Amino acid sequence: MTMRNGSRATLVAVCIMVAAMLIAKPELSMAQEECNTTDLSPCGPVVMSAAEPPPSPQCCSIVKQQSSQCLCEYIRNYPQYADNATKILRACGVAAPTC
Structure with missing residues (x-):
């Protein structure tokens, strides 16, 4: 199964977005205060x-x-x-x- 250039570009873009979200998530969770x-x-x-x-x-x-x-x-x-x-x-x- 081969990927077209458009599909490959979409996959790369999605991977970059997921990576960015994972990197940003610790900062977001630290900004939200945990109330217990x-x-x-x-x-x-x-x-x-x-x-x-x-x-x-x-x-x-x-x-x-x-x-x-x-x-x-x-x-x-x-x-x-x-x-x-x-x-x-x-x-x-x-x-x-x-x-």
């Missing part, structure tokens, strides 16, 4: 409690390390806990992000 809700597990009892116990020092420490982007993502993904999350931010001295 399991990082906030020490805050779980406070987030899910109607009794509103104060957040632990460990919870506040973790909340302070979160970016605004991640905090907004958590609030969007778990709107049922948004009020408690806002109370935790306030109790930990973290400004609520504008989402």
Whole structure:
């Protein structure tokens, strides 16, 4: 089976595009921040409690390390806990992000 010049040129162009995407992908993934809700597990009892116990020092420490982007993502993904999350931010001295 032989390739025509046009088919070969198309194949080469596709290979170059795929290679460029593979090279660029690490840069894109590094630019996107990874937000992991399991990082906030020490805050779980406070987030899910109607009794509103104060957040632990460990919870506040973790909340302070979160970016605004991640905090907004958590609030969007778990709107049922948004009020408690806002109370935790306030109790930990973290400004609520504008989402």
